[in-house]
Amino acid sequence: MSISNILSSDNTSNQPLPPPMASPQVASSIHRITVRQQPYAARSCGFGERDRRVIDPPPIVQLTIHDDSLSKSEVSQLLRHQFSVVHCSIWDDKGEKDMSSMPEDFRQQRRLMGTLVASPFVGLDENGEEGCFFCFPDLSCRTPGSFRLKFALVVLDPINMRTGTKSDILATVFSEPFQVYNAKDFPGMKASTQLTKRLKEQGCLISIKKGNEKRDTPGSSRGGTGKDDDDYDEDDSDEGSAKWPRKKARRSA
Template identity: 70%
Template sequence: TYRLKVRQQPVAARSCGFGERDRRVIDPPPIVQVFIEDPKASQEEIRAQLKFRFSVMHCTIWNETGDQDCSGMPDDYRQQRRLMGTIVSSPFVGFDENNEEGCFFCFPDLSCRTPGSFRLRFSLVVLDPNSVPGSRTPVCATAMSDVFTVYNAKDFPGMRASTALTKRLKEQGCLISIKK
């Protein structure tokens, strides 16, 4: 079985409205780690499964209680999504800030159009390269982030310095931005 842990929780964002030019990312960038729990498998077998490249993680935005998907917008903006950016991530296998190897999914390019309090829901899907095209693939595991706040421009407290985890993954080639 798969278990997800949000290793880096989103804390704040500046709402970006409906233009593309003024997009600001959620800070810090959410990072989710995947764990495989299989009592019959050896550590080597689990490590090999974590390096399986046919997995993806999808991100959606939910209300602060985590019981309603808020991805859609009110009627006036039906064609728009509330969560912008790259909402699907591929696995990155590397070492964390404690030099422990792991499989991480990073979301460095997420923005939210509207102010409010939200959570992010992460869904892991493991694709079968031998499956019939068009067949459905089940979600293997989900995790919900802590509540984070999306501020209006005038109330936004500013970006934080990058964490040790972000810096460590970046050093190994993960496509994630560093802030001083």
């Protein structure tokens, strides 16, 4: 799914379409985005729709405004603009090739699954500083490998949007490389960060996990804990998160 397709209006009108426009380019802007929470690892989910595993930890992008002529209230207003969106795509670990498309045999499917567009959430971070955050708690990757995520910021203009128009990309940023593992090699989920917990407390739709990282224990192979890879503490009430069946509590011997 390309950013241009997301930003274009639905072609439901019977009116003739205008000539196709060039692909959006990064425009000069006072907007900056940074990856506040980097992806670390994921378990590949293959080509089914039921056995999804999300990228861990959930990537979080922060928007900042850089213009000395603006007052603090004006900056705050820009950060709260409800039509700001960030789109996510998957690239190779050098950030040179878009890896969204699958090999020819699977060309009807995309490598990156889940909710690829995030809307802004304004709240306090773990240090008590106000910020504008775009959270991606529902991203999954079909295939193992080393990748980066690319994030692109667009500020939509709902008044002037019409069929065939596109909005400029105001800022882009790549994540650090992260690894997608086969099920047998996946090192486990990390416990949620303080940033994730703080945003969750303020109403952000993001899940909190206890973590189940594999550690070296006597009698375990590959450094496993003896626990199932799918053990987790997931809040299923959150929208936009991959729906996993809850594990039944184990009976004590």
